[in-house]
Amino acid sequence: MKLTSVVLTALAGRATATSMEVLRQLKLATWSDLQESGAYDVDRYQALRAGTPCVNGKAGEYQCNKVDLVAFLRHQDMGSSTRKGNDVWGWTSSIGREFGAVGQTDGTAFVEILKDGSLVYLGRLPTQTSSSSWRDMKVIGDYVYIGAESSNHGLQVFDMKKLLTIQPGSPRTFSISSDLTARYSGFGNSHNIVAHEEKNMIYAVGTGSAAGCSGGLFMVNVTNPANPTKAGCLSAGGYVHDAQCVIYKGPDSRYTGREICFNYNEDSLDIADVTSKSNPVTISSTKYTGATYTHQGWLADDEMRFLLLDDELDEQEKKGPAANQRTTTYVVDITNLQRPIFTGTYQSPAKAIDHNQYVHKGFSYQANYGSGLRIVDVRSLKTDPTGQGLREVGFFDCHPADDSVGGRAEFVGTWSVYPYFASGHILLNSIERGIFVLKYTG
Numbered sequence: 174m175k176l177t178s179v180v181l182t183a184l185a186g187r188a189t190a191t192s193m194e195v196l197r198q199l200k201l202a203t204w205s206d207l208q209e210s211g212a213y214d215v216d217r218y219q220a221l222r223a224g225t226p227c228v229n230g231k232a233g234e235y236q237c238n239k240v241d242l243v244a245f246l247r248h249q250d251m252g253s254s255t256r257k258g259n260d261v262w263g264w265t266s267s268i269g270r271e272f273g274a275v276g277q278t279d280g281t282a283f284v285e286i287l288k289d290g291s292l293v294y295l296g297r298l299p300t301q302t303s304s305s306s307w308r309d310m311k312v313i314g315d316y317v318y319i320g321a322e323s324s325n326h327g328l329q330v331f332d333m334k335k336l337l338t339i340q341p342g343s344p345r346t347f348s349i350s351s352d353l354t355a356r357y358s359g360f361g362n363s364h365n366i367v368a369h370e371e372k373n374m375i376y377a378v379g380t381g382s383a384a385g386c387s388g389g390l391f392m393v394n395v396t397n398p399a400n401p402t403k404a405g406c407l408s409a410g411g412y413v414h415d416a417q418c419v420i421y422k423g424p425d426s427r428y429t430g431r432e433i434c435f436n437y438n439e440d441s442l443d444i445a446d447v448t449s450k451s452n453p454v455t456i457s458s459t460k461y462t463g464a465t466y467t468h469q470g471w472l473a474d475d476e477m478r479f480l481l482l483d484d485e486l487d488e489q490e491k492k493g494p495a496a497n498q499r500t501t502t503y504v505v506d507i508t509n510l511q512r513p514i515f516t517g518t519y520q521s522p523a524k525a526i527d528h529n530q531y532v533h534k535g536f537s538y539q540a541n542y543g544s545g546l547r548i549v550d551v552r553s554l555k556t557d558p559t560g561q562g563l564r565e566v567g568f569f570d571c572h573p574a575d576d577s578v579g580g581r582a583e584f585v586g587t588w589s590v591y592p593y594f595a596s597g598h599i600l601l602n603s604i605e606r607g608i609f610v611l612k613y614t615g
Contacts, residue, residue: 190440191466191486193364193379193388193412203584204257204306204604212605213256221245224290227614232569236576239567239615240546243290243598247607251275251282252297252344260309261602263591264317264333272336273591273600274317275608276308281319281329282608283336286598290610295336296345301326301356311368311375316354316398318375320363328357328366328377330398357401360384360391369418372432374404378413388412390434392450405450410436410443410458415469415529418447423477425510428456433510435480437467442482444510461503461515463493471532473504479554480505481519481537483527488582498524498582500541502549504560517559521547523570524580529589536566538592538599543580545570545587546601548613567615571603 211217224244227237235242248256260276272295275282280299284292300308300323307322312333319329331347332354339345349356364379367390377384377391384391387408394404407413418434428446433456436443441460447453461482468485482503487495495501500521506514525544530537535552546569553562570576572586584604591600601609 190464193414193439196466196486200306200584207585207605215249215256218247218606220247220250227569234573236570236573237568239613240548240569241612241614242569242609243612244286244292244610245607246284246292246294248277250607251277251284251294252346253277253279253282255279255304257306258602258604258607259307259588261589261591261600261608262310262312262317263594263600264312264315265594266334266337269595270337271594271596271598272333273608274310274312274319274333275602276310276588278306278308279304281308281310281317284608285336286594286596286600286610288596290598290612292608292610293341294344295339296347298329298331298347298352299349301329301349307364309364309366311366313368313370313373313375313395314398316395318366318368318395320366320377322362322364325358325361326363327359327361328363328375328393328401329353330355330357330395330401332398355399355401357393359393359403360386363391365415367416367418369432371420372418374418375401376416376418376434378416390416390436390445390447390453392447405447405453407445407447407453407455409455410438410445413438413443414467417471419472419477421477424508428510435470435472437469437482439467440464441467442470442505442513444507444513456510457513459513459515463487463495463501465490465492468527469529471530471537473532473537473551473554478506478508479558480507481530481532481551483530483539485526485528488524488526494518494520500525500527500539500544500547502527502530502537502539502560504554504558506558517561519549519560519563522565523547524582525586526582526584528587531590531592533592538590540587540590540601542584543572543575543582543586544568545572546590546599546611548615567613569601569609569611571601571606571609
């Protein structure tokens with residue numbers, strides 16, 4: 174891996190968690206090596222003509238357990254000239270049709286997941302300005318909101334209903350002017366887009382210095398998707414990498430009914446009350462042993478007693494509980510929002526860096542770079558907060574290149590997962606290959 178001198182100096186000199194700029198350079202160095210090795214070349218990967226069930230631990234070339242490979246489209250099959258993927262999210266129409274918004278460095282591709290799980294490519298929305306390895310999208314109602322690390326990109330607002338009348342085999346390239354419902358330019362670049370559906374709020378995080386929010390929660394009201402408006406800013410905790418915002422209904426009665434955001438702030442878990450957009454308040458900021466880059470997390474239960482947190486660099490840097498490089502998930506008791514307690518960890522059987530996880534009906538769907546989708550039963554937290562009762566119940570590894578060595582802690586393979594379709598179909602987006610439709614059979 175090629176590292177610049179600034180990265181090496183920063184790594185050697187730091188005593189606390191890594192900054193986003195250092196992490197960015199680490200990833201870009203890895204992806205540059207992949208580029209040189211041909212990982213993004215045209216026809217580098219075979220198109221899939223039919224689904225492949227998981228039998229005896231394999232679905233075609235992919236290792237698996239109780240997760241079938243239903244369909245696959247390469248990035249080149251979805252109109253990308255760079256053929257590099259990133260984030261993914263889903264949308265379900267009013268009559269139950271299921272669609273995916275597939276992030277790529279040069280734009281967003283749109284697919285429909287048919288009832289049998291097969292994929293239809295419908296078209297794409299190009300990047301608003303330049304290409305970027307970081308593109309993020311979330312859906313509120315019928316609209317997808319898209320941000321990117323591209324300079325002056327802003328927030329693209331696209332009406333997903335435009336996909337309903339496209340005929341298979343006739344994909345559209347949408348205009349970044351006439352086909353957008355709106356483009357919000359109150360910020361330029363952003364690292365992530367957080368959606369709170371109940372409040373029609375978009376929180377852009379990791380925005381650039383010109384946005385004037387120190388990379389914190391940049392609040393955009395999208396009650397009217399055609400006219401997004403700035404609602405406020407939480408900058409007190411500095412750079413926020415990702416967040417989850419909810420109407421609180423947990424055990425801490427002091428905050429019942431308040432809008433609470435759980436923010437992942439590079440070296441800490443920050444919990445904030447953002448009910449008042451003009452006067453948001455940080456409730457607590459909690460650090461933990463092994464903190465190397467606090468990346469993302471999700472509430473583990475409907476009662477809002479626990480959350481799961483992933484650290485994006487502890488495996489590669491062999492820090493704290495992740496010294497063995499097995500993907501490590503931190504368990505946090507948030508019964509008291511003012512005093513969260515890190516109560517334990519869960520470790521995957523595989524070596525890999527964690528990236529994004531989302532919890533659905535008692536299962537955490539983890540998108541872990543080199544080891545793919547890992548499905549973890551987290552229901553035992555109600556009786557055992559140490560995490561010792563958490564167990565993997567299924568997986569699909571979309572990065573076969575490191576299988577022979579039992580996995581590596583590298584920024585390759587999976588980027589993110591969307592597990593919320595009523596059909597049970599799961600979308601998994603990979604950096605190098607494309608979009609997978611999977612189905613858990615356990």
